[in-house]
Amino acid sequence: MPHSLPALIVVDVQRAFDEWEAAGERRNNPDAVAHIAELLKAFRASDAPIFHIRHEGTKPTSSFRPESSGYAVKDEAREQASEPVIVKRVNSAFIGTDLESRLRASNIGTLVICGATTNHCVETTTRMAGNLGFDARLVRDATWTFDRIGPDGDAHSAEAIHAMTLSDLNGEFARIVTTNDVIASLAALRQ
Known part of the structure; x- marks a missing residue:
């Protein structure tokens, strides 16, 4: 029997991204x-x-080496003592970790995914969640990315990359939701 409550998966909300911004990298979704x-x-x-x-x-x-200042979690997303921290070394939170076995052992079927960056670790984790049969929900306003230069030297804005990633994942791998959607859904489950 699946767990009645979804699990929140908070991906890579680490200080390295603040350092990137301080160095001049431009991101989208400042309220993420x-x-x-x-x-x-x-x-x-x-x-x-x-x-x-x-x-x-x-x-x-x-920027994410354990001895670097960027490895530390951002204060707003700091875990509490009862909340597990799973360390990964590749884009997907499912590869080389025990995340899937922890979820299965707790009969969790629905995953609410947020964090950084939209088109890297969030996307890879979301794709795998969908492929593994989880009901994945990606929170569009609780993830962000950065401007990038493509292989042909074309500039791509963070907004365009974010939108395309959401479009790629929508329906095939996950349902795209907002923070308000998730909070309302949790409140309904508690009634």
Whole structure:
């Protein structure tokens, strides 16, 4: 019997992204971390499961190396003692971790996914969640990404990348939702 409450999966809300911004990288969705904090508050109030994902960089130049300042979690998304932190070394939170076995052991069928970045670790985790048979819900206003240069030298805005990623995932791998949708759904489950 599936768990009646969804699990919140908080992907890579780490200080490295603040450092990227301070160095001049431009991102979209400036309210994403505030929305993640709202989701954490709602899930905690509902006693719903929360899993924190941390990226541990393995390349010498990675902003996410454990000894670097960028590895630390942002204050707004800090875990509580009862909330597991799962460390990954690749884009997907399911590869090289025990996330799937923890979810299956708790009979959790629905995953609410948020964090950073939309088109990297959030997308990869969401795709795998869908492929593994979970009812994945990606929270569009609780994730963000950065401007990028494509292989042909074309500039792509963070907004366009974010929108395309959501379009790619919608219906095939996940349902795209908002923070308000999730909070309303949790409130309805508690009644």
